[in-house]
């Protein structure tokens with residue numbers, strides 16, 4: 001009721017503001033999550049720091065193996081470890097053989113989003 005308290009200026013300005021706010025945020029959300037859900041889009045942002053060493057759009061090796069189709073593969077690049085959510089999380093947490101350890105560098109939510117993104121590759 002407070003919004004309609006006989007204040008004409010407010011009634012006229014209010015819808016425009018809302019429209020502008022909705023326009024801006026809808027644009028940002030659309031830009032990043034048109035193809036993905038929210039988590040995947042956030043994971044893609046986290047992945048930017050991995051992109052130095054990993055291609056997301058090919059399985060060609062940069063510093064580390066290309067990660068395209070990671071979750072469709074049977075094993076990791078070692079040819080032994082099955083690709084599961086937990087083996088991939090372990091690799092991200094512990095690193096090794098040139099891969100930095102991210103256990104302390106990313107929080108749980110960032111890692112969850114990252115995994116959601118990796119599954120889309």
Ligand code: HEC
Pocket residue numbers: 046047049050051052053054063064065067070075076077078088091092096097098099100102114
């Ligand atoms: C400094 C370069 C570098 C960065 C940065 C890096 N990695 Fe790696 N990554 C590697 C290397 C090198 C390997 C191969 C290690 C091995 O064979 O044991 C690897 C392996 C992996 C693997 C296993 C792939 C496979 O098929 O065996 C995954 C998954 C992975 N990295 C994900 C990530 C993610 C996610 C990030 C960002 C949070 C990241 N990496 C950042 C270098 C890097």
